[in-house]
Amino acid sequence: MAPTSTIHFGTDGWRAVIADDFTYENLRRVADAAGRVFAQDHPGGLVLVGFDTRFEAGAFAAAAAEVLASHGLRVKVSDRYLPTPALCWAVAHDDEAVGGVMLTASHNPAPYLGFKLRMEDGGASPVSFTQRVEAALVDAAPEARGTFDTVDLVGPYLAALKGFVNADAIAASGLHVAVDPLYGAGQSYLAETLRAFGVTVTEIHHELNPGFGGLHPEPIPPHINEVRELVKREGLDAAFITDGDADRIGAADRNGTFVNPHRIIALVTRHLVEDRGMTGRIVKTLSTSVLVDRLAAHLGLEVVTTPVGFKWIYEEMVKGGVLLGGEESGGIGIPAHVRERDGLLMALLLAEMMGQRGQGLAELVDDLIAVTGPMEYGRIDLRLDTSTVAAFVASIPTLAPTVLAGLEVREVIRTDGIKFLLPDDAWLLMRTSGTEPLVRIYAEASSAGVVDDLLAEGKTLATGV
Numbered sequence: 001m002a003p004t005s006t007i008h009f010g011t012d013g014w015r016a017v018i019a020d021d022f023t024y025e026n027l028r029r030v031a032d033a034a035g036r037v038f039a040q041d042h043p044g045g046l047v048l049v050g051f052d053t054r055f056e057a058g059a060f061a062a063a064a065a066e067v068l069a070s071h072g073l074r075v076k077v078s079d080r081y082l083p084t085p086a087l088c089w090a091v092a093h094d095d096e097a098v099g100g101v102m103l104t105a106s107h108n109p110a111p112y113l114g115f116k117l118r119m120e121d122g123g124a125s126p127v128s129f130t131q132r133v134e135a136a137l138v139d140a141a142p143e144a145r146g147t148f149d150t151v152d153l154v155g156p157y158l159a160a161l162k163g164f165v166n167a168d169a170i171a172a173s174g175l176h177v178a179v180d181p182l183y184g185a186g187q188s189y190l191a192e193t194l195r196a197f198g199v200t201v202t203e204i205h206h207e208l209n210p211g212f213g214g215l216h217p218e219p220i221p222p223h224i225n226e227v228r229e230l231v232k233r234e235g236l237d238a239a240f241i242t243d244g245d246a247d248r249i250g251a252a253d254r255n256g257t258f259v260n261p262h263r264i265i266a267l268v269t270r271h272l273v274e275d276r277g278m279t280g281r282i283v284k285t286l287s288t289s290v291l292v293d294r295l296a297a298h299l300g301l302e303v304v305t306t307p308v309g310f311k312w313i314y315e316e317m318v319k320g321g322v323l324l325g326g327e328e329s330g331g332i333g334i335p336a337h338v339r340e341r342d343g344l345l346m347a348l349l350l351a352e353m354m355g356q357r358g359q360g361l362a363e364l365v366d367d368l369i370a371v372t373g374p375m376e377y378g379r380i381d382l383r384l385d386t387s388t389v390a391a392f393v394a395s396i397p398t399l400a401p402t403v404l405a406g407l408e409v410r411e412v413i414r415t416d417g418i419k420f421l422l423p424d425d426a427w428l429l430m431r432t433s434g435t436e437p438l439v440r441i442y443a444e445a446s447s448a449g450v451v452d453d454l455l456a457e458g459k460t461l462a463t464g465v
Contacts, residue, residue: 007137009130010434012309015105015114018055022113024063025141030115031064033136035071038099043072045098050078050087050153052104052185052245054113055210057081061103068101069146078153083185083246084116085342086157092122092338104185104245107218107329108436110211123318123339124311158193164337165348166356167197173355176200178239180227182217183209186246190344199351204230217243219250219330221258228256238361240347247341248330251350253361262289262377265326266368268346271353272323273299280323283316285309286416287328287442290425294372307416309434314339328442375425375444378451382439382462389432392439392462399461404428405453428454430462
């Protein structure tokens with residue numbers, strides 16, 4: 001098969017369907033381009049390579065490593081599947097590492113695999129770097145191969161997680177929680193770490209299953225309904241859910257109620273500031289709740305808003321002074337740990353907060369809303385044909401409704417798709433996905449009914465019907 005000419009790095013790396021565009025031939029082309037750029041910047045440098053639990057991910061990682069090594073780079077590959085944040089932590093804490101490569105498609109469905117690039121501090125590759133890699137792509141897959149070493153990248157990372165949190169607070173909590181890694185790379189690692197702190201854990205979907213058992217490995221409803229029912233049925237204290245490569249977090253309280261990432265971002269921020277005495281800027285993406293802005297105002301913290309994608313949050317982290325960065329999709333990172341999202345760390349911090357404050361997640365959320373005021377959120381993903389998506393994208397520069405769901409449009413932002421700001425902090429955002437062939441529609445308002453109305457209006461604007 002002739003190599004595809006459409007390899008493109010989206011929101012976080014290159015992703016494609018296995019055996020369709022994600023082939024060994026195309027993978028080697030991408031690894032060749034990345035190796036050329038890494039070697040240009042750091043001749044003979046060390047690159048770490050990891051992989052998740054997807055079909056053939058380990059074999060693809062080995063193939064990429066051989067090509068990277070052919071550029072004179074020293075390459076070390078993880079000896080087992082691992083979360084993306086584990087690879088990032090390993091890169092950041094190895095003085096010789098100049099970057100990393102992770103074979104994962106994160107929260108995408110099982111047929112996908114991807115190629116993520118990480119910088120020498122463990123953070124996501126900025127646009128300027130991925131543009132250089134794209135420019136270095138050639139049509140022919142390289143024939144040259146080098147050698148690589150296999151190392152443990154998981155053990156030191158798990159030890160660092162344990163050192164970051166208050167073991168006594170978690171141990172004193174007496175928690176019994178459910179953990180659902182959705183068959184992804186967080187399986188066993190989060191559960192084992194919690195158990196080491198004395199937490200009783202019931203883990204589901206923790207076997208190696210490259211098809212993810214038919215589940216979509218994204219920690220939001222309806223994909224997490226099974227663990228939510230488990231919590232209610234067994235009377236557990238909470239559920240912690242991670243995505244395909246465990247860099248994202250979702251949660252449910254003892255009632256099985258979904259605690260969405262917006263609220264997790266706010267809860268962890270409050271915990272870091274009020275319970276740990278930390279401070280700094282909060283960075284959020286355009287699709288993230290105004291609850292974060294309201295809480296930050298209450299705490300006296302500055303908020304910076306970026307386009308969607310953690311690479312934009314990373315660029316703010318590089319500037320310094322950032323306490324936490326978070327995105328609507330559940331990716332939350334603390335640069336004091338590593339400049340990357342970490343679903344396992346967020347779960348541990350929620351457990352720590354529950355133990356330290358002696359409250360369940362439901363009570364913590366109630367206390368949060370008492371400070372910020374109520375806001376409801378919703379998102380729908382539209383899988384549309386290419387012509388409809390193209391028509392929507394073409395309409396963005398001139399799309400200018402004055403009223404949406406009976407609310408006056410007060411401001412329009414076109415930095416990433418199109419976002420309409422409405423009275424009382426309500427908003428509607430429409431944008432194409434950077435990782436899947438979708439148009440995503442997001443809305444937030446003070447009531448669920450208004451959110452539903454806004455999503456319906458957004459669907460009409462996106463599809464023309």
